[in-house]
Amino acid sequence: MTEMDTRERQVLDRIERARRRRPVVKDERVTLAHGAGGKATHTLIEAVFVDAFRNPALEAMEDGATLDVAGGRAVFTTDSFVVSPLFFPGGDIGDLAVNGTVNDLAVCGARPKYLSAGFVLEEGLPVDDLRRIVASMAAAAEAAGVAIVTGDTKVVQRGKGDGCYVITAGIGVLERDVSLGTATVRPGDAVLVSGPIGEHGVTIMLARGELDIEASLTSDTAPLHEPVSALLDAVPGGVRVLRDATRGGVATVLNEIADASGFGIVVDEAAVPVRPMVTGACELLGIDPLYVACEGRFVAVVDGDQADTALDALRAHPLGADAALVGRIKDDPPGIVLLKTAFGGTRIVDMLVGDPLPRIC
Amino acid sequence: MTEMDTRERQVLDRIERARRRRPVVKDERVTLAHGAGGKATHTLIEAVFVDAFRNPALEAMEDGATLDVAGGRAVFTTDSFVVSPLFFPGGDIGDLAVNGTVNDLAVCGARPKYLSAGFVLEEGLPVDDLRRIVASMAAAAEAAGVAIVTGDTKVVQRGKGDGCYVITAGIGVLERDVSLGTATVRPGDAVLVSGPIGEHGVTIMLARGELDIEASLTSDTAPLHEPVSALLDAVPGGVRVLRDATRGGVATVLNEIADASGFGIVVDEAAVPVRPMVTGACELLGIDPLYVACEGRFVAVVDGDQADTALDALRAHPLGADAALVGRIKDDPPGIVLLKTAFGGTRIVDMLVGDPLPRIC
Incomplete structure (x- = not known):
C-alpha cells in the first residue's frame, strides 16, 4: 500500500531527525511561537536555558525541580525585574535578577540555594x-x-512588553540560629550601610542618556551573601535587621525599619558614603541619593556595643570595604527617620513618594 | 525657636498620621509610583495584597518568607501568566496563576504548600x-x-505591558515515596487523560471575540492536587508520569513523554474526551483539540495492568469524572505519537509548531 509506505517513510524520517537533533535556535528574533509551549519553546529552552544553567534538577525537565532542603527551615522569596535598558555599565537584567533574589535570601539570614527563572519576552527581542x-x-x-x-517562558506581542522581563524566585536554607526582624530593634542600636549608595540608580539614569554627562560609574549589582555571612559570624546575636537597599533606596529601608519598630532613626548625613559622581549626578537630577536604588548594598541594624566589630567584619570583605556607621536607633521621634544635615540642621526623611526613577530594577 | 517649633509640629503630625493610618489605595488606576518601592508601593501591598493573602509568613513583611519544609524533600516550580483577556468565563489570570503552579507541583507528586506572586503591572491598569x-x-x-x-510588584509604562502579568513560583513537599518520570515508562503502560480537553483554550478564543459564535463554555481552570492524590493512592507504584496539559495541549505532553522515554504512544482518537462545543469551535478555527491548552486536566501514564483501578479512582473525583483511557505505550515507533483516527487511518501527532493560540495562559 502506497499510503502505508508514505507513512512509514515519514516515521523513519522523523526518527532519524530526532536522533540527529541537537537543538539550535535558528531564529534571530523571538517570535510568539517561542512562547507557545511547542517545538519552538522546547528548542529555546534546551538550546538557550538548559545549556546555560545546566544542573541535574533542571535537566530532568519535569514541571518542577525536586530539591533537598536540609534542616527543614527554608526562606522563599521572589522578585520581578523590568529594568530599562536591559544592558548597562556593570551589569544587565540577568545578573540583576539573580543577585536581587540572592540578596533577598541573604538579608533574611539564609544561604541562597535554588532559583527559578521566569521570562516574559516581547516578540522581536533579538x-x-x-x-x-x-x-x-x-x-x-x-x-x-x-x-x-526551574523556569518558564512566555512571549507577548510587540508593544505588550519591553524586550525582556525576568522574574526570579529563590529558596535559601537557614543554617544559623538567627532571629532577624524589626521587632528586635532597640534604642542605642547602630545603623550601618555596607558601601557607597546610589550607584546602580545613577548608572541606569546615565545609561538612558537622560543626563548629558560622561561618567565612569558602574552599577553596584553584586551578591551580598558573603558580606552578610561575615557580619553574622562576627557579631552572632548582635544583628537585628538586614535589608538590601533597592527601589526607594536607603531612605525607604530606614523608614520601613522605623515604622515597623516604632523607634526613631537619627542619621548623620556626613557619615553616609556617597561617591562624588553620584552626588553630582543627583544634584543635576534634583534627587536625593538616599532615595536612589542600590543593587549591591545593604543596611544593617546592629547592637550598638558591637558596632565596631561589625564594621571591621564588613570592611574586611571587598563588597563592604567602604561600610559606614551612619546612624542610631532612638526612642524619639517614634517611627520617624531624622537626618542631621551637613550644615547642622535636621530634617525628616520620609518614605519615597512618586517614582523619580522608574524601572530601575 | 520658630524653626524647631515647625519641625516639632511636623513630627507630631507625622506620628498622628501614622497612628491613624489604615492603608487605602485611593488611585483608580495603577501608576508608575505603585512600582517604585516607596509609599505608593507599600500602600498597594498592604491594602491590596496582604489584605487578600493574609498569613503570618507574608505579614512579617520581610524580604522573604521563612518556611518549615517538613521532611526535607521539596519541589520548586514557577510559571508566568500573560493570558489575554485578563478575565474570561470560568476564571481570570489570578486563579489561573495559582492553579497553574499548584498543578505543576501536584503532577510532580508533591503536596502544594507555598506560593510566591510577582506582578508586572502596566501603568493605567484599573x-x-x-x-x-x-x-x-x-x-x-x-x-x-x-x-x-511572598511577592513583588513592578509597574511598567503604558504600552510596555498589557494590564497585568502574574508570575507565581511554588514549593511543595514530597510526602509520598513516589518516583515519577519519563524514565519509568514502559511498553504496555496505559495513557489516561483526566477529563475533556481543550476547554480553556477555546474559552479564551471565544472571550477574545475571534469567533462569532455564542457558547456557554467555561475555562477548565482547577487545582489538580486532589485527583492526583486519589490516583497516587489508588495505584501506589503504578503511576509513571503525570503532566498537566497546558500550552501545546495533550499532543505536546504526549510528544514530550514519547521523546524522553524513547517509546511510541498510540492514541485512539475516538477515546479522547472532547465536548461537542470544543470540537465545533476547533473546526471553525481550523485547529486540532489535541493542541488546545487545558488548565485543569492532566495526562497520566500508568501501569497497564492497573489502568482500570486508576480510572475508577479518577472518576470518583468531580475533576476526573470524565477521565478516559486514550492510548498505550508501545515499543514502536520509538519516540513518536501515532493517532488512530475515527476513520480507521493513522497519522503522526507531532509537537505543536508555531502558536495558533498565543497568550492562552
Missing part, C-alpha cells in the same frame, strides 16, 4: 540579547553558589 | 481589576490549601 542575559544569569548564579533549577 | 485578580488568587489559594507567602 535572540542574541536573550543569550547574553541568560549567560549573565548563569555566571551570577555560579558566583553566588546557587542553581537555577 | 486598581479594581487588580483587586479582582488578587481576590481570585486568594480564593484559589484557599481552595488548593496553599499560602501565598
